[in-house]
Amino acid sequence: MGKIRYAYDTPSSGKVEPDPRAGSPINQGGSDQSPEVRECLGNSGGGPGKSQVEQEARQEDRRFYVYYLRRPDKSDPFEPEKGQPFYVGKGSNCRYKEHRKEALVLLHKPGPKPIRIKIIYKLWKQGLDFQEDIIFNNLTENEAFEIEIKTIELYGRIDLATGCLANMTNGGEGSSGIIITDEWRKNLSEAHKGLIFTNEHKENLRQSSLGRKLSPEAIEKMRASLIGRNLSEDHKKKIRDSSGGWHHSEKTKQNLREMNLGENNYWYGKKICPEVLERRSEGIKKAWARRKEEGWKPKTGRVCPEETKEKIRKSLKGRKGNPCSEETKEKLRQILKGRAKTEEHKKNLSISARKRHANKIKE
Numbered sequence: 001m002g003k004i005r006y007a008y009d010t011p012s013s014g015k016v017e018p019d020p021r022a023g024s025p026i027n028q029g030g031s032d033q034s035p036e037v038r039e040c041l042g043n044s045g046g047g048p049g050k051s052q053v054e055q056e057a058r059q060e061d062r063r064f065y066v067y068y069l070r071r072p073d074k075s076d077p078f079e080p081e082k083g084q085p086f087y088v089g090k091g092s093n094c095r096y097k098e099h100r101k102e103a104l105v106l107l108h109k110p111g112p113k114p115i116r117i118k119i120i121y122k123l124w125k126q127g128l129d130f131q132e133d134i135i136f137n138n139l140t141e142n143e144a145f146e147i148e149i150k151t152i153e154l155y156g157r158i159d160l161a162t163g164c165l166a167n168m169t170n171g172g173e174g175s176s177g178i179i180i181t182d183e184w185r186k187n188l189s190e191a192h193k194g195l196i197f198t199n200e201h202k203e204n205l206r207q208s209s210l211g212r213k214l215s216p217e218a219i220e221k222m223r224a225s226l227i228g229r230n231l232s233e234d235h236k237k238k239i240r241d242s243s244g245g246w247h248h249s250e251k252t253k254q255n256l257r258e259m260n261l262g263e264n265n266y267w268y269g270k271k272i273c274p275e276v277l278e279r280r281s282e283g284i285k286k287a288w289a290r291r292k293e294e295g296w297k298p299k300t301g302r303v304c305p306e307e308t309k310e311k312i313r314k315s316l317k318g319r320k321g322n323p324c325s326e327e328t329k330e331k332l333r334q335i336l337k338g339r340a341k342t343e344e345h346k347k348n349l350s351i352s353a354r355k356r357h358a359n360k361i362k363e
Helices: 035-041 052-058 095-106 115-125 141-155 182-192 199-209 216-226 233-243 250-259 274-293 306-316 326-336 343-362
Strands: 064-075 083-092 131-139
Touching (some): 064 095, 064 115, 083 141, 095 115
Antiparallel strands (some): 064 083
16 A cells, blocks of 8 residues: 655655654645645645734644645646645544545445545556645644635536546535534434435445444443433433334344354353453342332233234243253252242242143143
């Protein structure tokens, strides 16, 4: 894959400056840009002069940069010794690396692809590779947006037949720090109500998510965001209402069963460490204690229809179950040892024993 080159590298030295995440102040205005590019971009990259405005700007978040994706098969019209840019973007941290990852993920997946991805595939088929080129560094977000907009205006867009860039917008519409208002949420909700996906669309969505794995860092962030989260009663009611009457098709049930059989099961051949079991036990105990405090009582008197009973009987018929180990049996004996049964409990056990005996006689 190609080498990442920063705009402030010097060809003679061949040295690469530190990653832009380090906030290196080496390039404050894109000094190695051609006169045409500098004239178009003006003072956006370097910011204002030594004034009160500059002092205030220095206190802002200066972790952003502007980058090009360059193609080696064509020359930059303003800097002929360099490859032609086919995409310009604004980012922070490792944003410039995401295009290569996205191209690799979409490589063998069907469906339409963005213009920049098509250009990357075209270069790869020719045995070439694109180059990530950071041209301005150590910027505020507004400065980065301004440079992005002016650069897209300078080079033009492919979709509008005005230039060589694969950008689908005029720039400046980044989502970092965005605030979604209630009105916006309402409009999105109304726009998606009654939306029906075609089978082709569903298949494309399924294919796009195949093989996608979350990194351990992402999983940890998701887990941390859910700790201590309390749902409102209104939220709980909406979840109950939305899930009421939901039934999987027989084909889906079969697929779910096959996904969890044998080696396909995530827990196949794995052992849960004692610390995890202890945490689970403590969590269950706390949950039951909270229910008792809230006055929760189990549902009684629930009547299952005959059809459901018949399904349960068929599923349990001839089933021997999983034999318990001697250690587990001993634990169960110790737990039940000396436990006094109430009269109601004894009565229920007697009734269930008579029913089992009657069923055996019928069979």
